[in-house]
Amino acid sequence: MLRPRTARAATLAAAVSLSLALTGCGGGGTTQAGADGGAMTGELVVWHYYDEGSGGLQPFVKTWEERFEKANPEVDVKFEYVPYDQMASKVISAAAAGKTADVIMTAAPWVPEMVKAGAVQQIGDKWDAFPEKGLFPEKVEEGGILQGKRYAVQSFANIEGVYYNKTILDKIGASVPTNLDELEAAMAKAAAAGYTPFTTAAPTGAGGEFSAVPWLVSAGWSYTDADAASGKQTLERIQTWRDRKWLSPNDASGFNAGKNFTTGRYAFAQEGNWMLGAFKKDLKFEWGVAPLAGHDKALIGGESLTIGGKTEKPALAWKFIQDTFLSAQGGIDAAEAGSVPLRSDVASQDVVTKDVNLTAFTKIAAASIAAPTVPNTGKVSDVIGGAWNELIAGRIDADAAADRIAKQVPPLLAD
Numbered sequence: 187m188l189r190p191r192t193a194r195a196a197t198l199a200a201a202v203s204l205s206l207a208l209t210g211c212g213g214g215g216t217t218q219a220g221a222d223g224g225a226m227t228g229e230l231v232v233w234h235y236y237d238e239g240s241g242g243l244q245p246f247v248k249t250w251e252e253r254f255e256k257a258n259p260e261v262d263v264k265f266e267y268v269p270y271d272q273m274a275s276k277v278i279s280a281a282a283a284g285k286t287a288d289v290i291m292t293a294a295p296w297v298p299e300m301v302k303a304g305a306v307q308q309i310g311d312k313w314d315a316f317p318e319k320g321l322f323p324e325k326v327e328e329g330g331i332l333q334g335k336r337y338a339v340q341s342f343a344n345i346e347g348v349y350y351n352k353t354i355l356d357k358i359g360a361s362v363p364t365n366l367d368e369l370e371a372a373m374a375k376a377a378a379a380g381y382t383p384f385t386t387a388a389p390t391g392a393g394g395e396f397s398a399v400p401w402l403v404s405a406g407w408s409y410t411d412a413d414a415a416s417g418k419q420t421l422e423r424i425q426t427w428r429d430r431k432w433l434s435p436n437d438a439s440g441f442n443a444g445k446n447f448t449t450g451r452y453a454f455a456q457e458g459n460w461m462l463g464a465f466k467k468d469l470k471f472e473w474g475v476a477p478l479a480g481h482d483k484a485l486i487g488g489e490s491l492t493i494g495g496k497t498e499k500p501a502l503a504w505k506f507i508q509d510t511f512l513s514a515q516g517g518i519d520a521a522e523a524g525s526v527p528l529r530s531d532v533a534s535q536d537v538v539t540k541d542v543n544l545t546a547f548t549k550i551a552a553a554s555i556a557a558p559t560v561p562n563t564g565k566v567s568d569v570i571g572g573a574w575n576e577l578i579a580g581r582i583d584a585d586a587a588a589d590r591i592a593k594q595v596p597p598l599l600a601d
Contacts, residue, residue: 226502227260233277233287234489235270238445242463242523249519250510257509261502270441271389274299274564277494281305286494288503294329294490295392295557295567297338302561306492310336312504316512321529329556330490338490341511342520342527345484345551346400349447349455349465352472354381358453366423366480369454373432376453384427385434385446386456388578392564393441394571395557397456399485409558409566409599413592420480421577421584428578438579447473458487459547462524475546484554488525526551562598569594 236244251263266287268276274296280286281303290306300306313319313336319327322341330338348369350362358379360372373383387397401424407417427433434452436442444464447455450471465473491511493503510516517532521541526548527533538544557563573587582590 226258226499226505228499228502229262229264230289230499230502230506231287232263232265232289232291232506233268233273234265234291235268235273237267237270240460243460243520243525246519246523254506254510258505263506270393271391277305278303281495284496286496288494288497288499289506290492290494291489292338292492293392293487294338294340294559295395295563297330297490297492298332298559298561298563300492300495301332301337304495306337307495307497307500308335308337309339309493309504312508313339316508318512318529321531322512323528323530326486326528326556329486329559332559332561338492339507339512340488340490340528341516342488342525343551344458344460344487344489344525345547345554346397346456346458346487347484347547347550348476348478348481349457349461350474350476351447351450351453352474353450354379354453354471356472362474362476364476364478366478369478369480370427373427373453377430377432382434382446382452383432384454384456385443385452386437386578387441387443388438388575389440389571390568390575391571392567394574395567396485396487396571398570398574399555399557400456400481400483403485403555404479404481404483408555409595412595417591418584418588421588425577425584428580433578438575456481459524459526459544462541462543462547463522464524466524475543477546477549482550482553484550486551486554486556558599560599560601562601566595566598569598 234247236247238244247265251265254263255261273292277286277290277292277300286305292300297306326340326343329340330336352362354376355362355372358375360375361368363369363372376383388394401420402417405416405420407414407420434442434446436446443455443457444461446452447457448468491507493500497503514529514532517527517529518537520527521532521537521544524544526544527538532538533548538548557566570591573582573590576582577584577587
């Protein structure tokens with residue numbers, strides 16, 4: 187989650203205590219053979235942030251653990267949950283104490299700060315030796331490179347789109363919208379009928395950035411043209427929704443859009459493809475995904491797969507990443523969970539193409555962008571996510587949010 191989700195991006199929380207940072211770190215006196223292809227043994231610790239808000243991805247944690255252990259019976263895989271807004275601080279604190287998890291599934295915006303802290307290590311040689319790297323889109327994988335050196339890879343993409351409650355639309359006599367004007371017309375009807383028209387997510391930091399950027403870039407804004415008038419105009423539209431009370435009252439408090447939508451009382455929700463699996467299983471009403479003009483681009487998210495900077499088992503960690511996430515089966519797992527697999531041989535299979543909603547997300551992904559990978563990535567996220575959070579919460583207006591983004595983002599990209 188770029189939720190990114192994730193699949194998401196997230197807030198850089200205040201540092202957690204050192205004792206928490208060390209809990210469950212890799213090492214533990216286990217052993218592994220060298221990187222020459224020999225048998226590997228011992229405990230492998232994987233930090234992740236998949237919770238209920240991760241939709242269909244959460245159940246795969248157990249699947250991945252059991253599958254790798256079956257193929258490698260002398261390895262004990264331990265997935266350890268770290269709250270989304272604590273991942274960056276915990277990883278960095280652990281590195282400062284000399285230990286990290288062996289594999290870290292993290293949001294891409296945090297990688298530069300982790301690199302600076304020595305919390306993740308270079309994996310360029312491992313990626314270059316991976317025989318199937320050509321099946322992954324080069325431009326997406328460039329996101330794992332910082333100052334010419336690779337620290338991360340990505341096996342699937344997460345993006346946000348607009349979900350609609352078809353049952354509500356039928357009741358209020360509205361069609362599935364194709365542009366923002368039609369969306370607003372349907373929202374007005376939903377409000378008049380007693381429904382909450384829209385729900386989104388507006389946490390601070392990268393989580394908020396992940397939700398704000400689709401509206402901005404679809405209007406013509408870009409990171410390198412952060413003072414574009416189109417950015418202010420689209421934020422003014424969002425402010426109008428807020429002022430009309432068309433948004434959920436809990437949008438600014440975290441990642442609540444998915445849970446809100448499941449109640450059946452919301453006409454529309456800005457949510458990610460990672461919710462497809464859970465929605466298919468849990469929703470009791472008709473629904474779908476609407477690629478609409480005005481929100482037809484998004485910010486590419488999805489977990490960056492990294493190896494802990496202090497692990498004693500880098501070869502085993504890479505084998506886990508390669509066999510679990512970069513494999514064809516890993517791509518199928520991602521598609522079944524509602525994520526967009528990046529392997530070209532998986533993206534064209536029925537598991538993707540037979541799902542009209544996943545196909546809608548792949549169309550959005552094709553037009554989407556990645557956040558710039560620079561040393562100040564986290565600070566850029568803080569600026570955009572913070573402005574989005576305060577706008578949705580009602581603490582600032584659209585002018586102030588647009589002005590903050592326009593003035594503060596360019597210097598961070600140039601620094």
